[in-house]
Each structure stands twice: as structure tokens, then as C-alpha cells.
Amino acid sequence: MVGLTHGLSIGIERTGSEFFLTLKAVGTLTHKDYKIITPMIDSALSKVDHPIVKVLIDGSQLEGWGIRAAWDDLKLGLKHGKNFKKVAVYGNKEWQATLAKVAGWFVAGKVAYFENATTAIEWLKE
Template sequence: MITRIPNLPDHVLGFKATGKVTGTDYESSIIPAVNAALQRHKKISLIYHIPEPFEGFDLAAAWDDTKLGLKHFNHWKRIAVVSDIPWIHTGVKAVGFFFPCEMRIFADADLDAATQWASEAES
């Protein structure tokens, strides 16, 4: 399940993933929010909070995430991934160097710092 993180600057989108994330979650919340923000800003920042317990992504969600990242490849300013889950850290480190934006991993306890960091880089 995906929920929006409220009260962020207009150029920053924040999402919290809990339980199992599905393709429907992406299609109903993340994709429309990204498309709407990119109508107002050339580049946007993203906060993706993935606290424990987290059951993972279904295949459709993983595919939607890949398509979204590639479609808007040059439209990301900063991406903050907030999680204490080791395999999330490994995954972010594995793909982070592919993205032409700043990407950082934060611990769950540092959600406020992640929010501040992502918010600093207005497009």
C-alpha cells in the first residue's frame, strides 16, 4: 500500500510504502502525482519511506517503478529513500549510480533530515 506524505513543498513528492506494494498502488497514486508535479516543475524530488514491516513489491509494481524511473529519467532532482531494511539499501546502491540525480539513503529515524534534504533542491 502507498500513502502520500503530506505537507511537502510543491516540487517534492513523498510516499510511504507499507505491506505489499502493487501495480495498482503505482497507477492510482504515484504515477498521477509524478505526472501532475512535472506539469508544474521541470525537475522534482522524491521521498520514498519504506519502514518495517514491509512485504515487498509485486511484479507489476516493480515494472511500473522501472518504467516511471526511465520515462522521467532526466526529471529527478533528488531522491531520498528512507528505510532500515537491508535489501532496500542494497537495491538503491545497485541502481543509484544509473540515475543522473542526487540519491541518498536515510535511516527511518532520519525521515525529517531526508525531507529537509529533498526539499532544499527546488527546481
Template sequence: MIEVLTDMPDGVTGIRASGRISGEDFRAFAPTMAALGAAEEIRIVEVIAPDYEGFGPGGLAEDLKMGFGTLLRHHAAFKRIAVVSDKDWVRHTMHALGWMVPGEVAVFGLDDLDEAKQWAAG
């Protein structure tokens, strides 16, 4: 499931990924992605919940299509992405591949969500 978090600073979009994410979840999230792409600056707090299990049917294909589409069209708008998770593989992946993400990327633990919000807004 992908849910939009509402308790975010101005100009920051909060996203929470949990369970197994399907293609339908991404299609339901498309309007939020479109609004993000229309913003002058893209600042995101992405929370990977403890129960996140990865992709379900069609999830990976939709993620790649939506993610790369937004990235290619709005590359310069990406300013800060805070990834919030206690999963070791998330931290390792972001440290290994974060250089490919435009803008600044930082990884925070779940207990540091407020700090992640402040950092993304800064």
C-alpha cells in the same frame, strides 16, 4: 500501498511504500507521478516502511513502465532523492545501484526522516 506524504518542505514530494504494491497501486499513483514530471526540479523523499513486502500482481511491470518513463522524459529535472528505510537490503541496493539514478541520492534511517526532508529540499 503507495501513499503521498503531505508533511514535506516546499518543492519536495514525499512517498511512502508499504505492504505489497500492486499494479493498481501504481495506476492510482500515476497523477502524482505526472505532477512530479511537470515540475522544474524533482526532489523526492521515499520512505520504505518496515512492513514493505515488495510487488504484488502487476506491480513490477507498472513500476518499470512508470519509473523508466519518467526517468527518460525528465532525466535532467532529478535533483535529489532521499531514500528512508531501516531495511539493510534497501541501503545495500542504493549503494550498489545509486549511480544509475540521476541527481543526488542519499539513504537515511527511519529515525532520520526530518534530516532526509531537509537534505532533499536543500
């Protein structure tokens, strides 16, 4: 059996105007991935005038982005970053910690990097 080398899962939970968004990436993200997740996020957030979003990104199996996917990620952050209250990036690579710091430039709320998923979730719940 061949192991999974690429994949993306997304979860969106809503309570009133608050959203809890979870993303798990495996392998290298592509433009095609963003063509799938961007409309889902856009649609969910468009249902509320002033959405408040907390995000958990599981990058523990993320290897990186294709060039076009990195551009897609930036555009998504610029479009919805004002709605992000907290973004927790859970990973295991030094470049992910650096990326979390850079992401903080494009997000109105707080962005933090964690090497432990439980700690990341607890931080989001504070």
C-alpha cells in the same frame, strides 16, 4: 482492530518548477498502486516544461513489490528520472539500501539511503 497491512500515500508540493514528492508505502506494493500514483505524478510534472523534483520515499513499513509493480516502478523511474534532482530513501532494511544504489542508475540526480527520516529531509533541503 486489525492493523494496516497495505497502503500507499503520496504528497506533491509545487513551488514554481520545483516539486517535493513524498511517498509512503506500507506492506507490498502492487500494480494497482502504480495505476493510481503514476497518473498523479505524470499529471503534476506535465504542468511544467523542465520540472525539478526532490523525492522522499518512506519505506520504513515497506515489505517489497509484486513482480508487475517492480516493472511499473522501473518504468516510472525511466520516464521521470531525468527530472529527479535528489531522491532520499528512508528505510530500515538492508535490501532498501541496495535498492537505493540501483535506483541511482536510473535517476539523473543523487539517490541516498537513510535510516533516519530527519536526516533524509535535511539532505533533501541542502
